[in-house]
Amino acid sequence: MLFSSSTFLFLFLPIVCALYLLMRKEFRDHVLLLASIFFYAWGEPRYVLVMLLIIVINYIGAILISKYERKKIWLLLTILGNLSFLFYFKYCNFFIENINELFGGHIRLIKAIMPIGISFYTFQAISYVVDVYREEVEPQKNIYKLALYISLFPQLVAGPIVKYHDVADQLEHRTVDFEKVTYGVKRFIVGLAKKVLIANTLGAVADKVFSQPIEQLDCVTTWLGAICYTFQIYYDFSGYSDMAIGLGFIFGFKFLENFNYPYISRSITEYWRRWHISLGSWFRDYMFMPIMFLPLARNTVISRSYRWVMKKVGNKTANALMTFVALLIVWFSTGFWHGAGWTFIVWGLYNGFFIFVETLTGWNRDRKSIGGKALQHFYAMLVIILGLVIFRSDTMQYAWHYLLTMFGAESGETIYRLIYYVDRVEIIVLVLAIACSMPLCRKMLEVEGRSQLRIAAVNLWLLALFILSAASIAASTYNPFIYFRF
Amino acid sequence: MRVKILLITFCLTLFANILCLPLWTEYDYSSFVRTLFxxxxxxxxxxxxxxxxxxxxxxxxxxxxxxxxxxxxxxxxxxxxxxxxxxxxxxxxxxxxxxxxxxxxxxxxxxxxxxxxxxxxxxxxxxxxxxxxxxxxxxxxxxxxxxxxxxxxxxxxxxxxxxxxxxxxxxxxxxxxxxxxxxxxxxxxxxxxxxxxxxxxxxxxxxxxxxxxxxxRDFTWLKSGKIRYVVAGNLLFFFLLYRLLRRLEKRQRRLQPCDVIFTVVFFFLLFFPMTHITNAVRSVREDRVLRTKPELKEILERYSNYGRRYEDWLNDHFSGRAALVQLHDTVRNTLSGIIRTGSAVYFKKVSWMFETPFVTDMDSTREVRNAIVQNLVQLNDFCQENNIKLYVLEVPSKNRVYKEIIRGQYGYDEAKLDEASYTLESMRNQIRKHGIPYIYPYEALCHASKQELVFFKCTHHWTDWGTYIGYRALMEEVRRNFPDIPIVSLNDYHQTRNRRVRDEWSRNYNTGTLRLFFNFEEASGKLPFYNYYDHKDADKVELKVGKRKKKFLYPAGKHKVMLLGESFSENFLQFLPYSAYQTEFIRLNSGWVKWTDVYKIMKLYKKDILAYKPDILILSFASGRLSQLRDLFLTQ
Structure with a gap:
C-alpha cells in the first residue's frame, strides 16, 4: 500500500487514526501494531512472515546478547541472520548473474521477489541489536514493542531508518496531543504534495528522456533529463520522509529529520549530512566508526597490521589510509544498499571518492567570499547531478554515453524538440522545485508567535495542496478504454 | 462546561448534516448550484x-x-x-x-x-x-x-x-x-x-x-432506505465529536482556532470519500466497465493479489472521484499548451489531436508482413472460388497525412513516419502482384487535404471529404472490373456545414474524442466547419439497421456489395450505397465481438459472405490495424 494511493488516504489512514486517537492509552500500541502488520500484508501477504521472523530473531538475539558473556558471537549471529534475508531476496541473483558471466556458469536464478522495505527494516533491526550490544539500551522484554518498532508502518517501506536508541523511550512513554496531531497532518500534506505534484511530474519528464535511445539525445535534452531526475529523486524521497515523520507525529512519535535541504550543499561531505540523514548516520554509527576503531582493538590482526603500516609510513599517512579503507567499505555498502547493480556500486564509490578528496584537500572548508561559496555550490551540484545520472542508468555503458552526451563529447540525432519533454506545466513545476529546494519556507509550519491570519493562510494553502494532491491521485485512476474507438 | 460542549457538539453535528445533505437526499449541491444559474x-x-x-x-x-x-x-x-x-x-x-x-x-x-x-x-x-x-x-x-x-x-x-x-x-x-x-x-x-x-x-x-x-423543499426528498444511515451517522458523529471535544477541554492547551478547524476539515476530507461508495457498473465517460470488488475468499488463494484488486475497485468507486479527476484535468488542460495522455496528444495552439505513438506497430517484422500477404492471398482465393471480387482498402493514418502538423509542434522527424511506410509499400506491391486490388489512397488524401480537411481535428476519423476521396480511389479500381458501376459525384449531394463531428455508427453529430482522451472540450469557436454530404435521393434508399449490420437497397445502383470494415467505413456509407444496388455492411469491431476476435473474419463472417453472395467484397481497415490481418483465418 503506498501513502499516495486512495486506499491508504481514504480508507486505511482515517480508520487507523480514528481508532488510535480515540482508543485508551493501553490499547494504542496494539492498534498500531495490528495496523502496521495489516499495512504490510496488504501488499505482501506472503512476505509478512519474513518480517515477523526477523522480529523474532532479533528479539531472541538481543536477549541472548544481554544475558550471556559471549555477546559478540550472538551479535554476529543475529546480524548474519538479518543480512541473510537481505542477501537472499535482494542480492542473490546479482551474485549469480555475475558468477555466471565471469565463469561462464549456468547457475539458475532464484525466483524470489524482494519484499518491499526489507532494506529498511533489516537495518533497523541491526541497529537494535547493536545498541543492545553496546549497552546503550536495555533489550526489549516485550516482543510486541519490538515488533512495533520494526514494523511501524509510517517508516516501514521507505524510511527514515529509525535507530532504536532514538525511539526506545517513545515506545514506552509517548503522548499524543492536538498540537502534535496538527503538526503531523501538516507535515503529511507537505510530503504528499512533494511526492505527487512535484516528484511525479518531473519523474515523467526524466522517464521520457531516459527511455529514449542514447543515439536520439543531444546535450540539452540530457541535461534536462538529469536535472529533472535530480529533483524527482529528492522530492520523491523527502516527500515520503515528510509523510512518515508527519504520521509519526500523529501517533506520538518524533522521528529525526531525514533531509535538510541537500541541494544547498557546497560539498559532497555536506551533501551527505543533509541527504538521507538516517542512512548516512546509520552507516557512520554502525559501520564507519567501528571500522575506524578497529586498529585500537587489542592484539587483533587488524590492529597489528595497522601498527606495522604506521611504522612504515607515519601516523598521518596511516590515518589517511585507514580513512580511505573505511570510506571505501562504507560507500561500497551504501551504493550496494541502494540496489543490486553495478551502477549503484559505482555511484556509492563515486560519492566516497569525492568525500575522500574533500577531506584530504580541505575543499569542504567554509569559504568567506560569495564567489568562493558560489564555486563550491556549483561544484557540489555538478557532482551530485552527474552521480545521479549513474544512479538512474540501467547499465554503466548507458551512463557513460549519457555523460559524454551531456558534455558534448557525443551527440545523437534528436527526433523531438524540447517541447516534447516539457511543456508549461513541467516548467512551472521545475521552477517551483528549484525554489522549494532552498530553505525559503523552512518555518512555514510553525505556529508559535504567528498571527492568526498567517496561520489561517498557511492552513488554507495546505488544504488546497491536499485537494490538488488527491485530485492528482484520482486522475491516475482515470483509465478510458480507448481501444475500441477505431 | 459539559453543557457548553454538548451545545457545541450539537451545533457542529447540525452543520455536518447540512454539509452531508447530498448523501441522503435526491437533490445535491451540484444540482442546486446548477439550477440556480x-x-x-x-x-x-x-x-x-x-x-x-x-x-x-x-x-x-x-x-x-x-x-x-x-x-x-x-x-x-x-x-x-x-x-x-x-x-x-x-x-x-x-x-x-x-x-x-x-x-x-x-x-x-x-x-x-x-x-x-x-x-x-x-x-x-x-x-x-x-x-x-x-x-x-x-x-x-x-x-x-x-x-x-x-x-x-x-x-x-x-x-x-x-x-x-x-x-x-x-x-x-x-x-x-x-x-x-x-x-x-x-x-x-x-x-x-x-x-x-x-x-x-x-x-x-x-x-x-x-x-x-x-x-x-427541494432538499426534503430523501433517498429510500437512507433514514437508518442518517440516524446511525448522526449518533456516531455526535458521540465521537463529543469525546474529542471533552479531551481537548481536559488538555487545557493553548490551541490555535485555525489549527482546530484545519485538522477537523482535514479528517473530514479523509473520511468523506468512503462514506458513499458507488455501485456503478459502467462509466460512460471512460467508456469502460468498472472494476468489481474482489471476493474475500481470494485472500486465501496461493498467489492472491487481493490487495491490488481491491485498490483497483476502490479507485473506480470512491465518492468524489469524478470531481477530483475533473479538477486535475481542468488544471492540467488550462496550464498546458500541449495536453498529453498515454495514448494521445492535443496541440491546443492549432487544435489538432493525434493518437500516439505516432508510428504504429507496423514498423513490423518480415514474419508479420509475410503472414499478412499470405492471409490476403488466401482470402482472395476463397473469393475467387465463390465468384466474388475482393478489394482491399487501407485507410492511411491521420499522423502520416498531417505529419507536417506534428513536425511543426513536436519537431518529430517525419522521416521516421515515412521509414516504416517504405517497408509497408513493398508489402502492398507484393499483394498487388498476386492480383489483389489493394487501394491505399495516401497521395490522393495528401493532395485533397490542401483543399479541405480530410481528417477531423478532434478525433481520428476521416471527414466526409476525406472519405469521398477514399471512395473515389476505391471505385476507380472497382470500375476496372465493373465498368457499369456508378461513381457518385458531390453534385448529387446536399452540402451542410457543422463544427461537430459525424463519424460513427449512429451518424450523430458529436464533439469528437477529446472528452474521452483528455477530459477536455475545445471551444466550438476554435473548431473549423466541416462539410457534410447527404445524398439527394436519401429517401429512396431502404435501410435496415441491425446489431452489427446495415443493409441498403438503392434501385438506381448496380451490383451487390459487401463491406467489411471498422468505424472508418461509417462515413463511407454516405457514398457506397449509392453506387451499389444492394449493400451490406458488417461492422467488424461491434460491441458483440471480443476485441481479440475482431479480425477473425473467416471464423465470424464466412457464412454471411456465402449467404449474401456479393459480387464485390470490400475489406476496409485503418493503417494502424494492418498487423491484425494476420488473424483473418484464425479459428481459435
Whole structure:
C-alpha cells in the first residue's frame, strides 16, 4: 500500500487514526501494531512472515546478547541472520548473474521477489541489536514493542531508518496531543504534495528522456533529463520522509529529520549530512566508526597490521589510509544498499571518492567570499547531478554515453524538440522545485508567535495542496478504454 | 462546561448534516448550484417507426432554439428513432414555446420536456446527469390541454412526482453506439408525452417553461432506505465529536482556532470519500466497465493479489472521484499548451489531436508482413472460388497525412513516419502482384487535404471529404472490373456545414474524442466547419439497421456489395450505397465481438459472405490495424 494511493488516504489512514486517537492509552500500541502488520500484508501477504521472523530473531538475539558473556558471537549471529534475508531476496541473483558471466556458469536464478522495505527494516533491526550490544539500551522484554518498532508502518517501506536508541523511550512513554496531531497532518500534506505534484511530474519528464535511445539525445535534452531526475529523486524521497515523520507525529512519535535541504550543499561531505540523514548516520554509527576503531582493538590482526603500516609510513599517512579503507567499505555498502547493480556500486564509490578528496584537500572548508561559496555550490551540484545520472542508468555503458552526451563529447540525432519533454506545466513545476529546494519556507509550519491570519493562510494553502494532491491521485485512476474507438 | 460542549457538539453535528445533505437526499449541491444559474431547457421531439435515411418529420420552433441537434437512435430492423434536441433559453419568468410539427411518415411522436443536459461534466459517479431543474406548465397539443399546473422536470424525468403516474412504453432506443441491446424505453411521468401519427399529420404543441425556483423543499426528498444511515451517522458523529471535544477541554492547551478547524476539515476530507461508495457498473465517460470488488475468499488463494484488486475497485468507486479527476484535468488542460495522455496528444495552439505513438506497430517484422500477404492471398482465393471480387482498402493514418502538423509542434522527424511506410509499400506491391486490388489512397488524401480537411481535428476519423476521396480511389479500381458501376459525384449531394463531428455508427453529430482522451472540450469557436454530404435521393434508399449490420437497397445502383470494415467505413456509407444496388455492411469491431476476435473474419463472417453472395467484397481497415490481418483465418 503506498501513502499516495486512495486506499491508504481514504480508507486505511482515517480508520487507523480514528481508532488510535480515540482508543485508551493501553490499547494504542496494539492498534498500531495490528495496523502496521495489516499495512504490510496488504501488499505482501506472503512476505509478512519474513518480517515477523526477523522480529523474532532479533528479539531472541538481543536477549541472548544481554544475558550471556559471549555477546559478540550472538551479535554476529543475529546480524548474519538479518543480512541473510537481505542477501537472499535482494542480492542473490546479482551474485549469480555475475558468477555466471565471469565463469561462464549456468547457475539458475532464484525466483524470489524482494519484499518491499526489507532494506529498511533489516537495518533497523541491526541497529537494535547493536545498541543492545553496546549497552546503550536495555533489550526489549516485550516482543510486541519490538515488533512495533520494526514494523511501524509510517517508516516501514521507505524510511527514515529509525535507530532504536532514538525511539526506545517513545515506545514506552509517548503522548499524543492536538498540537502534535496538527503538526503531523501538516507535515503529511507537505510530503504528499512533494511526492505527487512535484516528484511525479518531473519523474515523467526524466522517464521520457531516459527511455529514449542514447543515439536520439543531444546535450540539452540530457541535461534536462538529469536535472529533472535530480529533483524527482529528492522530492520523491523527502516527500515520503515528510509523510512518515508527519504520521509519526500523529501517533506520538518524533522521528529525526531525514533531509535538510541537500541541494544547498557546497560539498559532497555536506551533501551527505543533509541527504538521507538516517542512512548516512546509520552507516557512520554502525559501520564507519567501528571500522575506524578497529586498529585500537587489542592484539587483533587488524590492529597489528595497522601498527606495522604506521611504522612504515607515519601516523598521518596511516590515518589517511585507514580513512580511505573505511570510506571505501562504507560507500561500497551504501551504493550496494541502494540496489543490486553495478551502477549503484559505482555511484556509492563515486560519492566516497569525492568525500575522500574533500577531506584530504580541505575543499569542504567554509569559504568567506560569495564567489568562493558560489564555486563550491556549483561544484557540489555538478557532482551530485552527474552521480545521479549513474544512479538512474540501467547499465554503466548507458551512463557513460549519457555523460559524454551531456558534455558534448557525443551527440545523437534528436527526433523531438524540447517541447516534447516539457511543456508549461513541467516548467512551472521545475521552477517551483528549484525554489522549494532552498530553505525559503523552512518555518512555514510553525505556529508559535504567528498571527492568526498567517496561520489561517498557511492552513488554507495546505488544504488546497491536499485537494490538488488527491485530485492528482484520482486522475491516475482515470483509465478510458480507448481501444475500441477505431 | 459539559453543557457548553454538548451545545457545541450539537451545533457542529447540525452543520455536518447540512454539509452531508447530498448523501441522503435526491437533490445535491451540484444540482442546486446548477439550477440556480441555469439558463437552458431542452425540448426533444422523438420519432420512432420504420426507419428511412431521410427525415421523418419537419419541425418549426418559436422562439428559435439556441441549438438544434438531430440525433439517430439505433434500434432493430423494424423500429428506429430519430430525434430533434432543441435547446431553449430559460429565464426566471415563464415563456411560451410553440412547436409546429409535420409528420412525413407513420409512427409515434414523443415530446420530452426536460432540464438541460449539462454535459459530461455534470455527471455523478453513476454517470447520471445532475438534476438541473426546470418548471413546465400549460401543455397543449392542437388546442387540447394536457396539463396546466406547474411541474418540475429534470433531464431524466419528473422530480418528486406527487401522484403515481402511468408507465408508458415507447419503442425507442437512445444509445450512442451499438454496444447495448436495442429495445424499448419505459418512462414515468408527465415530462414525456407520446402519440401516434400518420403521414402528413400536423401538430401544434404549446407549452410554457422557466428556470426552476429553488426552495428548501427541494432538499426534503430523501433517498429510500437512507433514514437508518442518517440516524446511525448522526449518533456516531455526535458521540465521537463529543469525546474529542471533552479531551481537548481536559488538555487545557493553548490551541490555535485555525489549527482546530484545519485538522477537523482535514479528517473530514479523509473520511468523506468512503462514506458513499458507488455501485456503478459502467462509466460512460471512460467508456469502460468498472472494476468489481474482489471476493474475500481470494485472500486465501496461493498467489492472491487481493490487495491490488481491491485498490483497483476502490479507485473506480470512491465518492468524489469524478470531481477530483475533473479538477486535475481542468488544471492540467488550462496550464498546458500541449495536453498529453498515454495514448494521445492535443496541440491546443492549432487544435489538432493525434493518437500516439505516432508510428504504429507496423514498423513490423518480415514474419508479420509475410503472414499478412499470405492471409490476403488466401482470402482472395476463397473469393475467387465463390465468384466474388475482393478489394482491399487501407485507410492511411491521420499522423502520416498531417505529419507536417506534428513536425511543426513536436519537431518529430517525419522521416521516421515515412521509414516504416517504405517497408509497408513493398508489402502492398507484393499483394498487388498476386492480383489483389489493394487501394491505399495516401497521395490522393495528401493532395485533397490542401483543399479541405480530410481528417477531423478532434478525433481520428476521416471527414466526409476525406472519405469521398477514399471512395473515389476505391471505385476507380472497382470500375476496372465493373465498368457499369456508378461513381457518385458531390453534385448529387446536399452540402451542410457543422463544427461537430459525424463519424460513427449512429451518424450523430458529436464533439469528437477529446472528452474521452483528455477530459477536455475545445471551444466550438476554435473548431473549423466541416462539410457534410447527404445524398439527394436519401429517401429512396431502404435501410435496415441491425446489431452489427446495415443493409441498403438503392434501385438506381448496380451490383451487390459487401463491406467489411471498422468505424472508418461509417462515413463511407454516405457514398457506397449509392453506387451499389444492394449493400451490406458488417461492422467488424461491434460491441458483440471480443476485441481479440475482431479480425477473425473467416471464423465470424464466412457464412454471411456465402449467404449474401456479393459480387464485390470490400475489406476496409485503418493503417494502424494492418498487423491484425494476420488473424483473418484464425479459428481459435
Amino acid at each position: 441555469n439558463d437552458e431547457a431542452r425540448l426533444d421531439v422523438v420519432y420512432s417507426g420504420k426507419f428511412t435515411a431521410a427525415e421523418p418529420f419537419r419541425l418549426q420552433c418559436l422562439p428559435q432554439p439556441v441549438d438544434t441537434l438531430y440525433w439517430y437512435g439505433c434500434g432493430d430492423e423494424d423500429n428506429n428513432t430519430r430525434r430533434a434536441n432543441l435547446t431553449l433559453r430559460a429565464r426566471g419568468e415563464w415563456q411560451k414555446v410553440t412547436l409546429q410539427l409535420e409528420a412525413l411518415h407513420d409512427g409515434t411522436i414523443t415530446i420530452l420536456m426536460r432540464g438541460p443536459d449539462a454535459g459530461p461534466d455534470a455527471r455523478n459517479e453513476y454517470d447520471e446527469p445532475f438534476d438541473v431543474l426546470t418548471d413546465w406548465r400549460n401543455l397543449k397539443i392542437n388546442g387540447k390541454e394536457i396539463f396546466t399546473e406547474s411541474k418540475i422536470f429534470s433531464y431524466v424525468g419528473d422530480v418528486n412526482p406527487s401522484n403515481p403516474v402511468e408507465k408508458k412504453v415507447v419503442p425507442w432506443y437512445d444509445r450512442i453506439l451499438m454496444y447495448d441491446e436495442p429495445g424499448n424505453c419505459t418512462y414515468e411521468g408527465d415530462y414525456a408525452q407520446s402519440f401516434s401519427v400518420k403521414k402528413n399529420d400536423r401538430l401544434v404543441i404549446e407549452v410554457e417553461f422557466r428556470r426552476h425556483r429553488v426552495s428548501l
